[in-house]
Amino acid sequence: MSKSLLKGKALCVITGASRGYGRCLAEMFVTHLPAGSLLLLLARNTDQLTEVSARLTSLNNSVRVAWEKFDQSNVTDCSQENIHSILSKAEIRLQDFNSVFLVHNAGSVGDLTKYAWEFSDGNMVANTINLNVTGTVLLNASLLNEIRKYDIKQKIVVNVSSLAAIQPFSSWSLYCAGKAARDMFFQTLAAEDQTLRVLNWAPGPLDTDMQALCRECADPTLRQTFNDMHKNGSLLKCKESAAKLITLLEKNTFVSGQHIDYYDNLE
Ligand code: NDP
Numbered sequence: 001m002s003k004s005l006l007k008g009k010a011l012c013v014i015t016g017a018s019r020g021y022g023r024c025l026a027e028m029f030v031t032h033l034p035a036g037s038l039l040l041l042l043a044r045n046t047d048q049l050t051e052v053s054a055r056l057t058s059l060n061n062s063v064r065v066a067w068e069k070f071d072q073s074n075v076t077d078c079s080q081e082n083i084h085s086i087l088s089k090a091e092i093r094l095q096d097f098n099s100v101f102l103v104h105n106a107g108s109v110g111d112l113t114k115y116a117w118e119f120s121d122g123n124m125v126a127n128t129i130n131l132n133v134t135g136t137v138l139l140n141a142s143l144l145n146e147i148r149k150y151d152i153k154q155k156i157v158v159n160v161s162s163l164a165a166i167q168p169f170s171s172w173s174l175y176c177a178g179k180a181a182r183d184m185f186f187q188t189l190a191a192e193d194q195t196l197r198v199l200n201w202a203p204g205p206l207d208t209d210m211q212a213l214c215r216e217c218a219d220p221t222l223r224q225t226f227n228d229m230h231k232n233g234s235l236l237k238c239k240e241s242a243a244k245l246i247t248l249l250e251k252n253t254f255v256s257g258q259h260i261d262y263y264d265n266l267e
Helices: 020-032 046-059 080-089 122-147 173-192 209-214 220-231 238-251
Strands: 010-015 038-043 064-069 099-104 154-160 196-202 258-261
Touching: 010 020, 020 038, 020 046, 020 099, 020 238, 038 046, 038 080, 046 064, 080 122, 099 122, 122 154, 122 173, 154 173, 154 238, 173 196, 196 238, 209 220
Parallel strands: 010 038, 010 099, 038 064, 099 154, 154 196, 196 258
Antiparallel strands: none
16 A cells, blocks of 8 residues: 555545644645645634635636535534535535545644533534534545445545544543544544555644644643744644645554654654
8 A cells, every 4th residue: 555645636625724723735736636625624714714715716727625514513514414414515526536634723722721520511512523523524424425426546545633633632532632532533443444444643832833832731831832932933734744644644654543742753
């Protein structure tokens, strides 16, 4: 298994593509996929999606870009019925593609100002889990069920994971739990379906809006660490991290379901 996954005409679905890492991944895919490919961007902020879409077309107008308003914390939005209608509305014919990428990037750290014993707001807990876990699971199933109607050669699922999936961070319990659940969900998916190439990709600490919340977390040591990283410029640029993911997809030597971190030595 070593042929680049980026060779065939592809449909690439990216969640949380309106800003931050998802936007950067979209910019990376649009410049690495062959002509005739299509990017479908999903997020809630339609102004940002419109802007990202125009930017992508300016980078490579041989790849079509479509977007749709989508709330991953809403189970109806993630239903197969809704996903089918999004694909129809965007006039996406799955049979036209040699490969499909599902990039599960949307996520939130939730409320980092509380320790595990301080959670009492059921709606807040449920919303965080709905976005990070339930919505991801449902969207993934809906998309795979649509894809399975056709004989598409390559199906690649990228879960944007985190170090928090495999390591506890004080005052980040809900986020860590959600990321761990996602990782195991996608590991299990890889074990269930060997026709998929599944990657749990931990992108490293990125200079995005999400980091502002990390700088306000309850744990004082961690808060200091993230404030220092911000001040001394040691957070990663999204571009550096996204380029490494592209290299992994080009090399295509990862084990399906594997968790790989930006800082892993991949030689
Ligand atoms: P941002 O907060 O900057 O961006 C989050 C993205 O997710 C936005 O595009 C947002 O779009 C989308 N999103 C948020 N809520 C929803 C929702 N309910 N439905 C659909 N989309 C939603 O975060 P990052 O770019 O930093 O994070 C991207 C991914 O990378 C996340 O999964 C995160 O856990 C992971 N990660 C980030 C790290 C970091 O240091 N930043 C480190 C490790 C992992 P909109 O608001 O338009 O809906």
